[in-house]
Amino acid sequence: MKFDDAHQDALRDILTWRRDVRHFRSDPIEAEVLAAIEASVDYAPSVGNSRPWRFVRVQTEAVREIVIASFENSNEAAALDYAEDEATDYRALKLAGLREAPVHIAVFTAPNPEEGRGLGRQTMPEMLAYSTVGAINTMWLVARSLNVGIGWVSILEPAAVCDALDVPEDWQLTGYLCLGYPQEDHDTPELQRRGWQSNTETVWIDR
Numbered sequence: 001m002k003f004d005d006a007h008q009d010a011l012r013d014i015l016t017w018r019r020d021v022r023h024f025r026s027d028p029i030e031a032e033v034l035a036a037i038e039a040s041v042d043y044a045p046s047v048g049n050s051r052p053w054r055f056v057r058v059q060t061e062a063v064r065e066i067v068i069a070s071f072e073n074s075n076e077a078a079a080l081d082y083a084e085d086e087a088t089d090y091r092a093l094k095l096a097g098l099r100e101a102p103v104h105i106a107v108f109t110a111p112n113p114e115e116g117r118g119l120g121r122q123t124m125p126e127m128l129a130y131s132t133v134g135a136i137n138t139m140w141l142v143a144r145s146l147n148v149g150i151g152w153v154s155i156l157e158p159a160a161v162c163d164a165l166d167v168p169e170d171w172q173l174t175g176y177l178c179l180g181y182p183q184e185d186h187d188t189p190e191l192q193r194r195g196w197q198s199n200t201e202t203v204w205i206d207r
Contacts, residue, residue, distance in 0.1 A: 014144050016187050021149030024100040024180035033146050034103065037179070040142035046131035048119030052111075053132040053174075056165050058104035066164040067156065067176065068098045074155045093194060096153045101178035106161060107136055108171040132174045149182035 029037075038055070046052065058064055075095060079087045098104070109132040111125075121127045140150045158173040191197045 014141055017185060018141060018144045019149065019182075019186055019189060021151045021178070021180075021182045022094045022097045022190065023183040024097045024102070024149065024151075024178065025183055026100060026102065027181050028102045029148060029179060029181070033148065034179075036146060037139055037143045037148060040139050041135045044131070044135035044138040046116070046134065047121050047127035048116030050113050050116030050119070050121070050128060050131060052109050052113045052115075052128040053135045054108040054110055054167070054171055056106040056108065056167065058106055058165065063164045064098070064104060067104070067161055070157045070160040071096055071098055071153060071155055074157055078155060089196065093191070093196060095155055097151050097178045097180070098153065101151065101180040103179035105177045105179065106165055106167075106173065107132060107175040107177060108167060109174045110168075111170050111172060129172065129174055136175050136177070143179065147181065148179055151178040152176070153178060 041053065041055070044053075058067065079090045082090050109129045111128065113128070136152070143150050153176045156173075156176055161173055161176065162169075162171065186193065189199065192199055
């Protein structure tokens, strides 16, 4: 298929307006919209067609509370790593929408899936985790095209999340996602708007 200017413009808009969302409305995501977002993962690339990602819908309130507690503990521990004035700025940031987001999804990587038969990962086994990240990004862009926001929560204790979800011992936590309709849309990252970190130029090197 050959894509035209309209396709390219639409993709550019989606990329520009894709944000790490932390401020969600409480409205539920319609079943058909959520199903379309979940189905998009099937289009993601993976090393050797291994498809190492494992998605867990986190629906139980008690389990969500464990995840929230893990975030709060990890977030406070992270604040203590900063100098006093920076710690104040850090604590003022809203770094997760765990309580507001109607949908939680934990994403794991299986470290040795039978699929793919080892192709492409003998010298770089980390390609499995990279493949899972690619699946997350695919879902993220499709969600944005459907006006749904995603927030990727990384300030967590992986062991606590794995224990709470009772997943196989060898699964590795790659991402914890909050999904929902954003309270507002922005074309710039929140950390940039809040003065924490401006976007820096990408480094390209010729050899």
